[in-house]
Amino acid sequence: MERQVACLVEACKQLSLKHECIDREQNLVRVYFNHGVEYFELNKTPFNSESIYGLCRDKMHSYQAFNQAVTMPETLSFLDPNVPDEYKHYLQYQNMDEIVATVEHTFGYPVVVKSNSGALGVNVHLCQDKASLVAAFGEIFNGQSKHYDYLALAQAYVENKAEYRLVCGFGEPLLAYKRGMAQTFNVRYWEKNEVATLEQDEALLTALFEFVKPVFELANIGFVGFDIILGQDDRFYLIELNSSPKFNHLIIDNPELGPAAVTSMYKNMLQKLNNRTT
Secondary structure, eight states: OOHHHHHHHHHHHHTTOOEEEOSTTSOEEEEEETTEEEEEETTBOTTSOHHHHHHHHOHHHHHHHHTTTSOOOOEEEEEOTTSOGGGGGGOSSOSHHHHHHHHHHHTOSSEEEEESSOOTTTTEEEEOSHHHHHHHHHHHTOTTSTTOOSEEEEEEOOOEEEEEEEEEETTEEEEEEEEOSOSSOOTTGGGTTOOEEEOOOHHHHHHHHHHHGGGGGTOOOSEEEEEEEEETTSOEEEEEEESSOOOHHHHHHOTTTHHHHHHHHHHHHHHHHHHSOO
8 A cells, every 4th residue: 555545545545434454455446425436546636637637637737727827837739840731831840950959949948848647747858059959859759758748848947945736725835845945957866865745834835835826716626736837037837747646755754743744634635525416
């Protein structure tokens, strides 16, 4: 059983919600609510619709949906020039030379290049020059790679003071934590001897929530982790939305407070779902 699933199970016990683990690894949990049965599978929950899950997973669609409501780094998308012929009518840039020229003209260096549907910091690159830019697109558009994506994004680089994840449920803030301590490009911070630090500053939690609050006016998101950077200019920037956040690093790095915080988060969400009518 994964640590965050253990917190979910503990929340069910505290609420006296009937539940059962139905797989050998005990990561698929069936929970009985007033309105019927729901399933939790690792970090997948019943709190979001399929369209919201897709919207959050597609970083460009997230940008297009929310960038006018909340500050996000300018972002452009680029379709793999080698897509099958049936999709070539979608191509705006016909080859890598056109892609590179557009990125350099729009952003200069440094610039962030990432896959559109990636997760866990895979295929996220900070490019300092043309060679690293071409290499980043080549890695994302590598059809032989298990991490291949037909859509790559170029994004304005924000120099950060801190990076946070704010977790919200049904339009309310639940918890927040700092993702590493380094004031640098902080991808896959857990591999750099950096830790997730649970935030208990209510003023910070309020400020983070007020920043993302306009998103809830545009989308009925049940459960989401907002990845937010505090820039060197002391402004917040929304980087990504994650509708299936994981909490194992938070639990491991905060052994005293982490399990209770994640359990409390699940209790809050389970109660709200149980009180909803079909």
